[in-house]
Amino acid sequence: MPLVYNITMKRINQVLESEPNHAEITVRGWVRSFRNDRFIALNDGSTIHNLQCVIEPADHDQSILDEINVAAAVAVTGHLTESEGSGQRVELQATKVVILGKADPEDVKLTILSPKRHSLEKLREQAHLRVRTNTFGAVMRVRAALSFAIHKYFQEKGFYQAHTPIITGSDAEGAGEMFRLSTLDPKNPPINEDGSINYKEDFFEKESNLTVSGQLEAETYAMGLGQVYTFGPTFRAENSNTSRHLAEFWMIEPEVAFNDLDANMDLAEDFIKYVVSYALDNCADDIEFLENRLEQEDKQKPQNERSPMPLREKLKFIGKNNFKRVSYTEAIDILKNSKPNKNKKFKYIIEEWGADLQSEHERYLVEKHFECPVILFDYPAKIKAFYMRLNDDKKTVRAMDILFPGIGEIVGGSQREERYDVLKQKMADMHIEEAELWWYLEMRKFGSVVHSGFGLGFERLVMFVTGMGNVRDVIPYPRTPGNAEF
């Protein structure tokens, strides 16, 4: 088999950029379509575009032609020429076709690889094959580019990645229900005298869980390395059944010593603008494809549910315009005086300061009132976590959320409470076990300084950049309540 790697082997994205100079090259990929017994549309995952390989049927064995079926893997050797057709600039005049992996059309017919449109729900059922569709190829390339851009941004800014633990021994991170972790025999666990399970005999000799956030550990690292970020998987055992929640998702959590909340907002905004612009510049073809896909999808929807602007325009808008910064108190005033509040169109009517904002309120602010991303800050202390820094008014904390159109909350962050006594008191008030988080509190005794950070849900970012409407369609194998297939 002449299939060892050599200099003439090329990825299709490179080939499509090459000059049609008749040089002999070999490409390998999967057949997307085979028209007229002559035109193979070949895709190798390197780009949304296919390479058209042209074969002269008389020059190839019938046994080979019979196996050039949709989804089959083939290696094609030939000469790159200008295309006679109008659909592409260059094409490969094939001299040799080798079938690398067969695909029986009768079997392919039963899968989403069959050459026709499929619903996103159907693609989800066959998640092991969906990356071979145009839409998922594009989404996953954009996801990978965004992941790279995130590391690039922080590394260039002098941040260090902190690998915070995935298994945690504390259950007080306060960000949601946790997945319990144990090696005890579930049918016959060791029992204490009072009937409870004796975790002293478990692997870690205490209860352990999958992490819901690396923030608390990241804070300790910011106190040594100055500016750090985490980027890893996070687990929440919430029974959330929405298009925006996963039980396993990836989160980015920068944490910076000496930053106050204003600097934190500056960082978050600059960071988001950078990665969105990076994707726009480096995944132009994929985002163009996704924009067209979205436009087609919008045609099926009623006018008021359609995207207000095309995908690329929306992404450029994010890069160019400043996010609107509004305090919680101002936001409440805006909402109180808003039409839907006065006409009782909101399900939850805003009556007084202190109420938690529902997603209908966030959407109103972002999509109707300001029509741009909004950063809300200085929330009531009562509705926010124990570690957020108390303002001098004793009523509000230095918290901020970034709200995006169509996505809702994409970032949640705060300036952390750096004062030992204040933090200790807040932990007591909010019933946080000091024994669980002694180390977090103790950090405040040794050179404690102002510091801030935020968490950004990676999948929500990918949703925004790709225009996909369901978080399950921007991660390879989504984990949701009742679903851990694949």
Next chain:
RNA sequence: UCCUCUUUAGCUCAGCUGGUUAGAGCAUUUGACUGUUAAUCAAAGGGUCCUUGGUUCGAGCCCAAGAAGGGGAGCCA
């Protein structure tokens, strides 16, 4: 967890007031054509009408329970 909608061919769907042998487009197969671009033209094959139980002379259609999936809400990122 709550509200709501859906489930009919491989896929997307239609199926009238409960009435003979359940249809269409795409996909697949076969043939024709051979510079196509979601190729085109012709023909063929393809059904546990989600499951269970009930009402009825008769159920894809009505009733009940269950299952799976979508959308929305809550919680959050």
